[in-house]
Amino acid sequence: MNDVIDLMLDHRSIRAYTDEPVPDTDIRAAVAAGQKASTSSNIQTYSLVRVTDVTMREAFIDISGGQEKVRDCGVFFVVCADMRRHRLLAERCGCGCEENVESFLLSVIDASLFAQNMALAFESMGWGTCFIGGIRNDLNAVQALLLLPPSVTPLFGMTVGRAAEDPWPRPRFPVDTIMHEDGVASDDVVLAQCDAYDDLMKDYYQQRGASGRTWCGQMERFYEQPKRAHLRAFFESKGVRWR
Numbered sequence: 001m002n003d004v005i006d007l008m009l010d011h012r013s014i015r016a017y018t019d020e021p022v023p024d025t026d027i028r029a030a031v032a033a034g035q036k037a038s039t040s041s042n043i044q045t046y047s048l049v050r051v052t053d054v055t056m057r058e059a060f061i062d063i064s065g066g067q068e069k070v071r072d073c074g075v076f077f078v079v080c081a082d083m084r085r086h087r088l089l090a091e092r093c094g095c096g097c098e099e100n101v102e103s104f105l106l107s108v109i110d111a112s113l114f115a116q117n118m119a120l121a122f123e124s125m126g127w128g129t130c131f132i133g134g135i136r137n138d139l140n141a142v143q144a145l146l147l148l149p150p151s152v153t154p155l156f157g158m159t160v161g162r163a164a165e166d167p168w169p170r171p172r173f174p175v176d177t178i179m180h181e182d183g184v185a186s187d188d189v190v191l192a193q194c195d196a197y198d199d200l201m202k203d204y205y206q207q208r209g210a211s212g213r214t215w216c217g218q219m220e221r222f223y224e225q226p227k228r229a230h231l232r233a234f235f236e237s238k239g240v241r242w243r
Contacts, residue, residue, distance in 0.1 A: 007120070007123060007124055008120065010169075011123065012128075012167050012169055012170070013129070013130040013131070013167070014128025014129060014130050014159070014161070014163045014165065014167070015069050015130055015165065015167075016069065016072075016163070016164040016165040017069060017072050017073045017074060017128065017159070017161035017162060017163065017164050018161065018162040018163075018164045019072070020074060020161065020162040021074050021075075022074035022075045022122075022127060022160055022161060026122070026125050026127070027050070027075060027160075029121065029125070030118050030121035030122045030125070030160075031048060031118060033117055033118060033120075033121035034048075034114045034115065034117040034118030034121060035114060035117075036117060037110075037113035037114045037116070037117040038113055039110050039113070039114075040106050040109070040110065043086070043106060043110065044085075044110065045081060045082055045083055045086065045106060045107040045110045045111070046079065046080060046081060046082050046107065046110050046111035046114050046115075047080045047082040047084075047152055048077055048078070048079055048080070048114075048118075049077065049078040049080060049146055049148075049154075050075060050076070050077055051070075051076045051077070051078060051146075052075075054071075056145055056146075057070060057071040057076060058071060059141075059145055060076065060135065060142075060145075060157070063134070063135055063137055063138050063141050063142060063145075064132055064134030064135050064137065064157070065134045065137055067132060067134055069130065069159050070132060070157060070159055072161075073130075073159035073160060073161035074127070074160055074161030074162060075159075075160045075161065076157060076158070076159055076160075077157060077158045077160070078135065078142065078146065078154050078156075078157050078158075079111050079112075079114070079115045079154075079155050079156055079157070079158060080111065080148065080152050080153055080154050080155060081104075081107035081108055081110075081111050081152075081153045081155055082107070082111075082151065082152045082153075083097070083099065083103070083107060083151040083152075083153075083239070084149055084151035084152050086151075087151050098241070099239045099240050099241060100240075100241050100242070100243050101240075101241075101242055101243065103240075104235065104240045107153075108155060111155055112155075115131070115156070115158060118158075119131070119158065119160075122160050126162075127160050127161060127162065127163075128160070128161060128162065128163035129158060129159065129160050130158070130159045131156055131157070131158055132156060132157030132158060132159060133156050133157075134157075135154060135156060135157045136154075136155075136156065136228055136231060137228070139153075139154055139231070139234050140234060142154045150238050150239065151238070151239070153235065153238050168204055168207040168208065169204075170204055171197075171200050171201060171204055173193070173197055174193075174196075174197075174200075177193045177197070194215070194216050194219075195216065197215055197216075198214045198215050198216055201214070201215045
């Protein structure tokens, strides 16, 4: 189709890296490209922390559940929702700065769009990337480790570096499974599409040495219990109000 779409369709999460450093010029170019992502009303409620300290990187291995790639990659980032600028402006002018569900969503969406743009920019330069949701295992530890003020809230990490692996591409749903017209499909159709996706995933699981696994079974187990139930209390402690 074109080079951009080809690059996007070739995306794979890279979990093993060489020791090649990522040049600062590439980092700054990718961050600048990330900033060109859409942001609601130009609020830009995000910040990026580059973690270079070796001791910190080792700590992030424990926080993320043993993911050694956060130490071994060329560069490791923590992507944060950031309301500090806006709170400081409000304090300076004597205005209120209240957070609710909408303001929280705006911060998360802004940060996610920025990070995805940045990841695509890195991949366009030949670097591999992987998002690290595992830092949410203990956001209090992340906050303390990085000395983040209350209005700067970590959301997820990102590893970047030269790939030391060539992983099998993970199939996604067919386009017609997720794109609907004037409404969405019936429950029966959705379940049939999930079963069809299991057939599509068989080769992928086999390549990963997990023959017999199914996507449907994996999702049933994944959502059987709440994930990271402690997060609500953490975000509330940072000022988020669910109203």
